[in-house]
Amino acid sequence: MSITLSESAARHVQNFITRRGKGVGLRIGVRTSGCSGMAYKLEFADAVADDDLQFVSHGVTLLVDSKSLPYIDGMELDYTREGLNEGFKFNNPNVKNACGCGESFQV
């Protein structure tokens, strides 16, 4: 079981956490909602919760709650640029179906 960051994503996350001034890592998860089932959650983490699983990728600590892990196991998080927009992209092998924009998905 693992979740990884691309090198570019790791660099950005590290930078964001440094500039934010606090945080123990990046929290990745899913929740039910959205137009196609599940939606991703991407948050700064200020504390590790009891049921968190921890992964370290390129020096960045990733926290995933055990409830979310089955939906995103094996996923790689990347940071890309599309025109003026830039941000994180989820490369999730579990996704069978996604809404047009990919913001929500089904496994």
Add this chain to the structure above:
Amino acid sequence: MALLQISEPGMSTAPHQHRLAVGIDLGTTNSLVATVRNGISVVLNDENGRAMLPSVVRYAPDGGVTVGEGAQAAQSDDPVNTIVSAKRFMGRGLKDVGDTSRLPYRFVEADGMLQLRTAAGVKSPVEVSAEILGVLRQRAEAALGGELVGAVITVPAYFDDAQRQATKDAARLAGLNVLRLLNEPTAAAIAYGLDNASEGVYAVYDLGGGTFDISILRLTRGVFEVLAANGDSALGGDDFDQRIHCWLLEKNNLSALSPGDTRLLLTHARTAKEQLTDHDQARITAVLSGGELIDNVLTRDEFQSLSRNLIQRTLQPMRRALRDAGLAAADIKGVVMVGGATRMPQVQHAVGEFFGQTPLTNLDPDKVVALGAAIQANLLAGNRGGDEWLLLDVIPLSLGIETMGGLSEKIIPRNSTIPTARAQEFTTYRDGQTAMSVHVVQGERELVSDCRSLARFELRGIPAMVAGAARIRVTYQVDADGLLNVSARETGSGVEAAITVKPSYGLSDAEITRMLQESTLHAREDMQARALREQQTEANQLLEAVQHALEQDGELVSGEQRERIAACMTGLRGTLELSDHLVIKRAVSALNDATVGLAQARMDKSVAKALAGKNISELEQK
């Protein structure tokens, strides 16, 4: 797929529900848009990587509108239709603007606000500003990948109600929802995180392209109050360029130049000024239209003496602002620098000397206002955790004070976003009066008897003076918890009294602390349960469809096939009770396979039906 940003803990948004909010610095010379992404306030650049959008709008006769660099380039060729510094006209009548003889525009006096006659018709300053805001909005939506829920737009601290309303109208015209208008100096202070700092008084020194503003802010419990504002509306970075320009004329014994040459030299002057920020000297070389060669070296020392009296001119408003606030330079806890012109070392030096401390300069002074506005917008849009969301609340009813004759004087008007603080000065009405009663009321009615009484307290110990001589400053402050704090202070003697009330609109603690705790057990079971439900739904839909098809067209296929389909249906029904979604899935595909022949036959039948009784030529016409 869509690109995501990192949210604050617990603040992830649902898909397509991102609360995208921006801060906009709608400046006299340049405008910017910023947002908070991944927890950090950043200015959004256009596709050419430029952050600043010149606040210039050009109206072409064909109705075309150009905003920004393109419009600025056309300024000298088409001055009448190229509107610069529209901000100076916002909410102003012709007589407010004063001498318009030097401006190239065809002004039209209108009710309340002046208007400008352009090639594309009569335009109000609100419409001009809306064009600028519209471009920034498009830029933001392209960069954020969605519609904005709102914007915080900054205005000078001295803007009156008409000017603020005009700014709001411009935003509405540009399709922007205004979360709040924020004072520019406050935005700058927020960008530096001073709102999280301990309490104190701060000065914001804003030397822009054409205007100078100094503001003295007091921070109390996360609320900024503008204690005093002063400035010079005709002093800015452009004047420094002008000085270098004059120096060049003098050095080269030149007199009146053509407008083109003047512009050329001013551009070189500006470049030299910027070079002198990091270098000890700058070389200026140019060839004028008449063939004259300009080649001069300006040293930093020379530039400092050229610009000394310009900097002196900023000190006078600073002294006045401090005097108005009743403070000394030593009372100032921090100084924030705003505006590109504050990059000049001599400006930073003079300000540092005046306040006896090094001013804050580590943020880009051109961007600091927009960055602060973005932080506020992010907060107001509800993207921050903790108790800060309370900022979204507004005061439903005005908070006032009882004055002579049983009248209510509103101190905090209704719909003010909290936290907020307002102060007003009152005086004694009787000779030798040593106490004053402060009656805090809530409501929109004029008579105190029609309003709701919240609290009452007395300020005692006022030194005996003639009526009207005492200066009693009453401050109303509603903090982030919805608590109203009222204090009264006689400014001469310093006697003070205060009271805290909790008006009825206060938010219950239960609401604030209400949080959902997600079950973390049975994660894998939950996932399978979800898959099972989805598969069951699909199976039921398929069974229904096949049943319907059999009833209608069962005779189209052989009895053997019908039996096979029926068997698969029974098989699938049997799996529905099982808890394994994979078994159901297999039964679904078995039924699907079994119905291939039936589906084919039904398709052929409907095609045949559609074609029946028609000849070839009819079909070809279609």
